[in-house]
Amino acid sequence: MVVGISILMDFSGVVDGKYHSASYWEDLLDQVIKIGRMTKLEISSYQFNQVHKHQGRSGSYIKGGATAFALLSESHISVHTWPEYEKAVVDVFTCGSIEHLDDLVDYLISNVQHSEIRITRLPRGELS
């Protein structure tokens, strides 16, 4: 018996600084939770300090990454971003109805500009 599903999204080529902003993700999580018809318990986020980005032999300091987390009655959504690598990783775990799950995932992906994405879907709690 499966108790839920994990959808693990790995974004690459996330260049625009706004996708590394904690406040952007707080707003986006609020929207996707509504689209997924999920029940929010709590949203937290953090903006990390500036990081060094290598460019050829030199480099520069840029704003640090974001992390955001939504605790839901139906489980959770987590976000971590790395502007220095132009990457973001988003996990959606739901044990609720999956009727609106594809809408949630599609909306989320369409609101994070990227060059490549890898999505892994994993049923959870399958053991007897």
Place this chain on the structure above:
Amino acid sequence: MVVGISILMDFSGVVDGKYHSASYWEDLLDQVIKIGRMTKLEISSYQFNQVHKHQGRSGSYIKGGATAFALLSESHISVHTWPEYEKAVVDVFTCGSIEHLDDLVDYLISNVQHSEIRITRLPRGELS
């Protein structure tokens, strides 16, 4: 280039009610974060309402499941439990040093009595 690793743990046969208690998980997460030499930003948890557990043709109401979440400088740990199915699902995602990661996972597993466990390790952010 990999930005982190997800360790997805699916426990079955989690019978004892204490493993479905939010306060038990808050304490355990505090301990495993120390063992993993990680930096805690925030821990949240919720105890859900009672649920119905089927037993043959009848059944009874038992305490609901727990959910807990630790937001770390090095990413996160999430927990969801279902006493009615005797299951728990724990995700550890770290983008930090993995030197103490096995110690963290071993300690966590040894503090959740279970009959079966499935562990999936997944490198994250591998795309170019």
